[in-house]
Amino acid sequence: xxxxxxxxxxxxxxRWDVRYRDEARKQRKRSFARKVDAQHFANSVExxxxxxxxxxxxxMILAGRASLAAGDDRDVIQEIxxxxxxxxxxxxxxxxxxxxxxxxxTRPGAEELREVFGSATPRANDTSFxxxxxxxxxxxxxxxxxxxxxxxxxxxxxxxxxxxDIKLMLVREQSSLRLTVATAMLAxxxxxxxxxxxxxxHVRGMATQAAREAGFESPHVDVNAADRPGGAVYxxxxxxxxxxxxxxxxxxxxxLCGSITPMRPMTMEAYAGKNPCTxxxxxxxxxxQAIARDxxxxxxxxxxxxxxxxxxxxxxxxxxxxxxxxxxxxxARQALRDEIRSIAEAHMAALPELWREIxxxxxx
Numbered sequence: 039x040x041x042x043x044x045x046x047x048x049x050x051x052x053r054w055d056v057r058y059r060d061e062a063r064k065q066r067k068r069s070f071a072r073k074v075d076a077q078h079f080a081n082s083v084e085x086x087x088x089x090x091x092x093x094x095x096x097x098m099i100l101a102g103r104a105s106l107a108a109g110d111d112r113d114v115i116q117e118i119x120x121x122x123x124x125x126x127x128x129x130x131x132x133x134x135x136x137x138x139x140x141x142x143x144t145r146p147g148a149e150e151l152r153e154v155f156g157s158a159t160p161r162a163n164d165t166s167f168x169x170x171x172x173x174x175x176x177x178x179x180x181x182x183x184x185x186x187x188x189x190x191x192x193x194x195x196x197x198x199x200x201x202x203d204i205k206l207m208l209v210r211e212q213s214s215l216r217l218t219v220a221t222a223m224l225a226x227x228x229x230x231x232x233x234x235x236x237x238x239x240h241v242r243g244m245a246t247q248a249a250r251e252a253g254f255e256s257p258h259v260d261v262n263a264a265d266r267p268g269g270a271v272y273x274x275x276x277x278x279x280x281x282x283x284x285x286x287x288x289x290x291x292x293x294l295c296g297s298i299t300p301m302r303p304m305t306m307e308a309y310a311g312k313n314p315c316t317x318x319x320x321x322x323x324x325x326x327q328a329i330a331r332d333x334x335x336x337x338x339x340x341x342x343x344x345x346x347x348x349x350x351x352x353x354x355x356x357x358x359x360x361x362x363x364x365x366x367x368x369x370a371r372q373a374l375r376d377e378i379r380s381i382a383e384a385h386m387a388a389l390p391e392l393w394r395e396i397x398x399x400x401x402x
Contacts, residue, residue, distance in 0.1 A: 041268035042076050045069075056080050057269065095139045096280045098123050104144045104313075115142045130202045131192065132224055133276040160316050160390050162348045165358075168322025169303040171343045172334035174295060177210050180252045182296050184245050188221065191244075192277075199227040199237040201277025206297075215254040219245055219261045222274045234271055238262055294327050294402055303343050309402065314393035318348035321392055322357075324401055325385050332381045333362055336374060340365040344382070355389045 041057045053069045054076035070076040100119040119142040127133045174182075184206060191198050201222035209216045221241050228234045242261045249257035262272040274281055292298055294309050307319030314320065326344040333342035347359040362378050364371060395401035 041266070042073070042080055044073075095137050096133075096276075098126075098138055098140045100140070100142045100144060102144055103146065103148075115144050116140075118142075130277055131196075132201070132226065133278065137276070160354045162318040162350050162352050162354050163313075163316040164318055165348060165350045166307055166319040166322065167305055167345065167347045168307065168319065168324070168326040169305050169343070169345050170294070170323070170325075170327030170330035171299075171302050171341070172327070172331040173341060176252055177208050177215070178295070178297060178299060180249060180254075181206050181208050183252070184217075184219070184248045187244055187248060188241065197227050199224050199233070200241065201274060203274070203278040203280075210254075213254070215249055215257045217245055217249065217257055217259045218263055219259065220272065221262065222277050222279055223262075223272055224277050225273045225275055228273060231268075231271070234273070238265070294323050303345065314396040316354060318354055321354055321389055322346040322348055324392065324396070325389055329362065329382050329385050332385075333364065333378055336377060338366050338370040339374065346386075353390075355386050357386060360386075 043055045043057065045053045045055050047053060051071075053071065054073045056068050056070070056076050056079050058066050058080070068079060070079065098119075100115070100122070104115055119140045123138060123140040124135055127135055127138055185204055188200055188204050189202065192200050192202055201224050203220075203222040205220040207218040219241060223234060223237055228237065238261045242259045245259045245261070246257055249259070265271045291310075293304060298304075305319070305323060307323060309320045309323045312320040326346045329346075330342045330344040333339060333344070342365070343363045345359075345361045345363075346357050348354070349358040352358065360382055362382060364374065364378070366374060392401060
């Protein structure tokens with residue numbers, strides 16, 4: 039959005055400066071002698087930015103190690119990459135598939151790792167670890183609930199200005215809660231600054247209501263905190279930050295629980311985009327989360343954390359180290375030991391077949 043400022047020169051002349059950001063988000067300025075001319079120019083800038091044009095496509099790159107052919111099909115990886123891209127962008131209602139380019143930059147893996155993958159008993163292709171915890175805290179549940187409500191609005195209202203790119207940061211200090219919400223607004227459904235501000239207020243109201251329902255009476259909510267009065271705002275054509283030069287890659291985003299939880303045990307291993315048969319960073323993350331969930335469901339257990347460590351070349355079902363930490367009465371821990379061991383052993387024994395649940399969508 040354009041911002042008009044009055045400026046007085048050293049000789050006393052008054053100028054009217056229009057500051058705005060172009061399609062590349064670069065700061066621009068144009069000066070006028072009359073305020074009316076400055077206002078007309080500002081209106082034209084806002085119209086152009088609201089209309090918007092695609093200049094360069096978004097590029098999605100599939101990198102890593104994979105077989106480059108299946109039988110006689112030599113283009114299988116590119117076909118998979120393009121199909122996966124179409125499936126992903128289908129969830130973004132204003133992102134035209136023709137505006138996204140997909141490129142597969144995969145190469146065959148090392149010979150010894152291909153042998154690990156092809157063995158009769160699946161063997162770990164890495165020395166790695168997985169962690170899990172349960173249950174989610176009140177703040178963690180709230181973050182997921184706010185995201186669910188905002189995404190539900192994008193599906194229920196075809197002309198909702200809220201984009202699918204939603205980022206949340208929640209910080210609790212005793213009973214107080216501060217939320218920062220970033221939502222990529224859709225320029226096609228925002229007529230002017232007033233409409234944009236209404237959309238921001240609506241998002242703020244939804245987040246505030248959800249926080250109050252979760253037991254936080256006076257939450258502080260900031261929405262699109264980088265916006266400036268009369269200045270640039272968070273407007274996009276697609277409803278994502280990808281078009282503005284932002285980039286993302288597997289491993290930087292949400293953990294298996296659906297959010298990034300720095301106050302919890304975490305692993306930087308990505309569970310998305312990895313092979314579901316021998317990549318233990320993926321498999322142990324899913325299994326550790328399942329073990330923690332089942333342990334936390336036991337009587338007298340308030341919460342549980344699970345850590346699993348693998349060793350390259352060993353069967354995926356054989357952990358190099360495993361541990362479960364409980365928040366439970368001291369008097370109950372000894373009685374729970376055998377039950378906890380049984381839960382962990384059952385999940386580890388099922389690990390060689392976990393890939394079936396992953397491929398079918400039953401597991402994350």
